[in-house]
Amino acid sequence: MEATQGHAHDDHHDHAPQGFGHYFTTTNHKDIGSLYLWFSMIMFFVGGFMALVIRAELFQPGIQIVNPDVFNQLTTIHALVMIFGAVMPGFVGFANWQIPLMVGASDMAFARMNNWSFWLMPPAAILLVGSFLVPGGAAGSGWTLYPPLSVQGGMSVDMTILAVHIMGASSIMGSINIITTILNMRAPGMTLMRMPMFVWTWLITAYLLIAVMPVLAGAVTMLLTDRHFGTHFFNAAGGGDPTMFMHIFWFFGHPEVYIMILPAFGIISHIIPTFARKPLFGYASMVYATASIALLSFIVWGHHMFTVGMPAAGNLFFMYATMLIAVPTGVKVFNWIATMWKGSMTFETPMLFAVGFVSLFTIGGFSGLVCAITPVDITIHNTYYVVAHFHYVLFSGAIYSIMGGAYFWLPKWTGHMYDEKLGKVHFWLTTIFFNLTFFPQHFLGLAGMPRRIPDYAPQFTEFNQISSIGAFGLGISQLLFLYVVIKCIRGGVKAPAKPWEGAEGLEWTVPSPAPYHTFETPPSFH
Amino acid sequence: MKNFRLTAGLVPTLLPLLAQAGYDVNIPAPKSTISFQIFDLHMEILYVCLAIFVVVFGVMFYSLFAHRKSKGAVAAHFHENTTVEVVWTIVPFLILAAMAMPATRTVLAMKDPSNADMTIKVTAFQWKWQYDYLNDGVKFYATLSTPRAEIGSPEAPGKPVSEHYLLETDNNVVVPVGKKVRLLITANDVIHGWYVPQLGVNQYGIPGFIKESWFQATEPGVFRGQCSQICGKEHGYMPIVVEAKSAEDYAAWVKEQKARQAAAEGAQKLSLADAPAR
Amino acid sequence: MNSAHDVYYVPAPSKWPVVGSTALFLLALGVINLLHVGRTQGLMLLIAGFAVLTYMLFGWFGTVISESEGGKYNAQVDASFRWAMGWFIFSEVMFFAAFFGALFYARQLSVPLLGDIDNTLLWPGFKPNWPSEGPYLTTPFHPMAAWGIPAINTLLLLSSGVTVTWAHWALKKNNRSQLIMGLAATIALGLLFLVLQISEYGEAAFSLSTGVYGATFFMLTGFHGFHVTLGTLMLIVILGRSAKGHFTPEHHFAFEAVSWYWHFVDVVWLGLFIFVYWL
Ligand code: HEA
Ligand code: HEA
Ligand code: CUA
């Protein structure tokens, strides 16, 4: 792969503007990418802080730190902040930085709208997190917002609903932008089947977003009218049904969880070949597997509802469909391992995160499969087993890939190498504490400890204590990540255009840090 | 490859050990016809997943170990192989199909409440349960019986001392052992979940709808569970306690309940009759 | 910025996005205040939000129009707009899908379930017929008949689809007067549709709170009516631009985008006519 750069002729506007003010008006994908990434980092700490309060309360049975209703609010907002504030914007940040660089485009297709997508996030975050301050406190119905409980809530529920609307608008605009950039702005010669994997995964993710965010908007709109305008969508007295909300919510909710993992698959598919110094194994099957996961994700939502009392046929259908997803996901795992096989591997921090991702995500996938077996789910539904499952796929899945990806591209973004030693320490601390936090939760769940409770029976104490200790270790280790990032931005060894020996792709053909404007005339891609 | 075989051998031998360790690390002992099946299903799937994990990650860790640059490994250049790709698509599919078969049988059994010996209507409230024995005419509420002081609050932190802290009620649900008990579950305000793991039941109560479930306890005992769906601030405080008793003990219990109920009703009538006089 | 034709146009920094976010934030605060704090604060915030939103829309679209007329958009930019509009309309389809889903769910599942044998314990005597207001509300009501105003509205919208296509052909042949006539006719049909829709609402013998029938009826037709309103406003802008001499036979994506949108609104109506009114 080889590319020529076409920006030499208009170097005159290649000075990145100074000061923070320009971020409000910027149309530059790199600026906007950085905004998203910082937003994600801040939200990760805010959501993590809530998790730490949750874990502190759960350190021992009895109520010590927060009242039960505040506990529920923390659980709810922790999840919403992590999902809509940390993981999704994090991936959009990667998309903004990397997609134009990877496909050889001068910027995103709609640079101005791109800025709007970002600037919708802070108001939404203010509504969401600010709802703790209003009378009655934040929404306390769990992030799933099931009625009638969410109909009972106060003004914070409306704030949450409107925040979801605004974030939805942002996501839809963002996805339209990404799809258009990918379909319309690739460098000549870059056919679809030669696109980098990260670009493919985001293309498919963007389709998922466009298909399901409006459905979520519809669901919360019905919630709003049920709350205030006398409709009976979710009220049996008027012929509605609370179960209907669950169906609509999970029609969004399940694809949503793949929205949070497909870009991660993309990032990992760049890191592993780079450090194995070997091309990605099974590129075409990776693309098909990603597409199959996305398609299947539309017909499995019922696995969150095995206990609502669907007919046997419904349960069986959703069980089979859910189990099927293990096949394409397995293909991806096997491809990564085959990429490592007979490579020439080194283990810089991004690779450590990638290997951590593959092993720990698979554990999360297996526990997902256990949940998918309807009868087994009966005993573990809404217990800590599920909490363990989704933190394995979300933290050691999504968050690991974000961190690994950050280490991987930081040299390109900042022009400096990060501190390798600290990076490795960060990885090991994170991995140890992560497992300490979440592995014992499997046992708690199997033994029958329900989720979303502030207090528990004494037989669950030991594992909860281990988990809480792990959580604090995990939280503190993340401060190290913040430190490494800031240190890398402020200085360090100069990074060459291609800091990783085995790296491939257009982004490595431009200098580090990537100039403010790149590929103003498309590079040629062979 | 030696490491690999070692781990592969160790894991299955260690696992039952773990299961017997001091802590509960597995599904609690099954006590109903369905929960036995659930337990077995879980064990089967767990072993299959462990086996896959060991094989797949055995390969990966071998590769991590052997194919590293510092050991002088030179990267090969292959990047596809249709045969292995087809194999690793089909084999997992077959494994899954094999898992799905016993699971299907259990789902069908679980979902079949016909030929029940008795029916209990369960209504959930924020935050208590109401039980209505439709055949025997017994009806009562069950609420948490752990003293509030033990639970505490941020101002006066609690100190749990009861043996069954949070898992005890003032009125337990009593059922006869070996009888198929059909449950008609609903709720009055928000969604709740009637969840007793050892009996293999976890069923939401949805306000305005009646949902069916059933269980058949296989031995006498006391089985504890909790509300499984978030239902507001006391969600953590609405336990379920089921006592399975022999047929005679159950009949005695029904009699006693009826007597109590009649007495209570009498008292209520009295006080109603008194009311205008006051 | 470079406006040479082989270079993809990247706009200069712009204040409009932040203005737009401010507008939405104000609107959200307005809704919350209206519902929970007080009418005056709520209304004031809402008015402020709408004002800022209008300012943003005029400013942003004004910029886009002058960029377009200034020849800054090459064929590739044009293609971007096409993709974007197409997928935007798809997202709208999914939004309506949520409400259609609610309608189908209520008709096929929740109402029949409420009337089934187990539920006689809770709702004795409830007959699960459609249209239904549910087992608890018992004010008798008359559902909306399909073959009055709704049928006329169907005809109106279908013919407006024809007139907008006529205008498009005229534009392609550079026949400006026919273009303007076609657009004006489309707008007139759209407005007539809205007037009839409002009068139908006025005659309705049930309301938003008449059980799940009222809820799905008003939410579906209401959101559709809102989209017709937006479409009509967009058509009016396009009419104004056509009168000013904008668009060329080759280069008129704004026109096409609006006509796509109009056809989408049309198709949604067909779904409504069939599933809400007729069947
Ligand atoms: C990134 C997010 C993410 C991902 C990727 C997944 C992936 C999967 N999830 Fe998970 N899930 C969540 C996030 C995620 N989930 C969340 C947030 C919830 C809780 C929501 C809430 O209630 O709040 C949840 C809940 C949840 C439930 C409901 C549990 C309950 O409430 O009772 C179920 C049940 O089926 C489930 C199943 C699965 C399955 C089968 C997969 C599969 O995709 C996993 C596939 C992967 C593998 C299987 C491993 C790799 C494969 C191989 C090595 C091949 C060989 C394997 C075999 C042949 C077995 N998930
Ligand atoms: C991507 C998503 C994501 C991520 C990353 C996390 C991260 C974490 N989560 Fe969360 N979680 C969810 C998504 C996520 N979670 C979801 C969807 C739910 C379900 C909610 C529901 O039931 O509705 C949930 C629920 C949930 C529960 C169950 C609560 C309940 O049922 O009542 C618990 C309990 O242990 C928990 C713990 C944690 C912990 C310890 C972390 C740790 O990884 C966090 C690590 C900690 C930090 C990163 C903090 C660093 C901060 C400091 C060191 C302090 C400095 C502070 C400031 C500067 C402000 N989470
Ligand atoms: Cu009742 Cu939770």
Ligand SMILES: [Cu+2]
């Ligand atoms: Cu799911």
